[in-house]
Amino acid sequence: GDSVTQMEGPVTLSEEAFLTINCTYTATGYPSLFWYVQYPGEGLQLLLKATKADDKGSNKGFEATYRKETTSFHLEKGSVQVSDSAVYFCALSDLAGTASKLTFGTGTRLQVTL
Amino acid sequence: GAVVSQHPSWVICKSGTSVKIECRSLDFQATTMFWYRQFPKQSLMLMATSNEGSKATYEQGVEKDKFLINHASLTLSTLTVTSAHPEDSSFYICSAHFTDTQYFGPGTRLTVL
Numbered sequence: 140g141d142s143v144t145q146m147e148g149p150v151t152l153s154e155e156a157f158l159t160i161n162c163t164y165t166a167t168g169y170p171s172l173f174w175y176v177q178y179p180g181e182g183l184q185l186l187l188k189a190t191k192a193d194d195k196g197s198n199k200g201f202e203a204t205y206r207k208e209t210t211s212f213h214l215e216k217g218s219v220q221v222s223d224s225a226v227y228f229c230a231l232s233d234l235a236g237t238a239s240k241l242t243f244g245t246g247t248r249l250q251v252t253l
Numbered sequence: 254g255a256v257v258s259q260h261p262s263w264v265i266c267k268s269g270t271s272v273k274i275e276c277r278s279l280d281f282q283a284t285t286m287f288w289y290r291q292f293p294k295q296s297l298m299l300m301a302t303s304n305e306g307s308k309a310t311y312e313q314g315v316e317k318d319k320f321l322i323n324h325a326s327l328t329l330s331t332l333t334v335t336s337a338h339p340e341d342s343s344f345y346i347c348s349a350h351f352t353d354t355q356y357f358g359p360g361t362r363l364t365v366l
Contacts, residue, residue: 171353182259182346183297183357190353228296232353240287241348241355243296 141166145229145244152219152251160214160247162203162229170231172196172205172212173241177226186214186227224251254280257349259358266337267366273333274361276347282327283349288320291344291360303330337365 146161164170171190175183187196192207201216212229229244256279266272276286284305289297301322302310309322319341321333330349334341342365348355 173354175357180360180362182257182360183348185354185356188354232355240299240302245296248294 141170141231141233141242143229143231143242143244145227145247148226148246149248149250152249154221154251154253155218156251158214158216158219158223158249160227160229160249162212162214162244164210164212164229164231166210166231166233168233170233172203173230173232174201174203174212174214175228175230177228177246179225183228219249219251221251221253224249255351255354255356256280257347257356257358259345259347259361261361262359263362263364265364265366268338269336271333271335272337272363273331274345274347274363276330276332276349276358278328278349278351278356281349281351283330283351284327285350286324286330287348287350287355288322288330288332289346289348291346293344297346300332334363337363339365341365 142165144163173188174186176186177183187198189196189205195204203214226246226248228246230241258277260275286303288300291297300315303322303324305324311317324330346360348357
């Protein structure tokens with residue numbers, strides 16, 4: 140079945156440091172890939188998405204590129220801020236164009252300090 | 254755009270009572286909504302898929318008689334936790350499907366005493 144593997148957290152960085160959160164996936168078809176962010180006590184917010192190979196999703200300085208050859212969708216940001224502290228979830232949806240289930244990774248907690 | 258709301262944001266109830274949680278898509282219509290449960294510091298667990306005008310599809314291990322789901326309109330799905338017990342205490346999150354993406358509500362924290 141489908142699965143998503145994320146790097147273990149927590150990740151602790153100083154403000155303005157470079158961020159990478161690794162995400163790899165296993166899927167039978169051609170999934171759409173997502174990054175969601177969850178701030179404390181809140182639901183999930185869509186951060187970015189990519190629907191086909193080589194697509195790059197970007198939002199608020201975050202980027203991720205859909206790499207079919209390595210089955211990866213790593214999240215990057217060039218300079219993190221304290222306000223980026225949250226839990227980040229990588230997810231895939233296996234049936235583009237339909238309301239299919241999301242398969243989530245376990246989440247990676249990011250803590251940014253001054 | 255694509256805003257999903259949940260009500261209430263938190264609720265405390267006594268053991269044995271029932272609690273209803275509402276999930277609304279505010280600026281779009283959603284044929285399909287999803288209900289998740291999240292335990293502290295863990296990922297989301299899909300409980301059921303809610304389809305407007307038809308019965309919900311429950312994931313394996315989720316008791317359909319305990320977690321009643323109704324999706325009576327294209328903008329509203331409800332989850333009722335019946336005869337709640339302390340082990341049902343959790344963070345419940347809904348999402349609504351729109352243009353190939355799931356948009357999530359802010360969640361409802363349920364505490365059963």
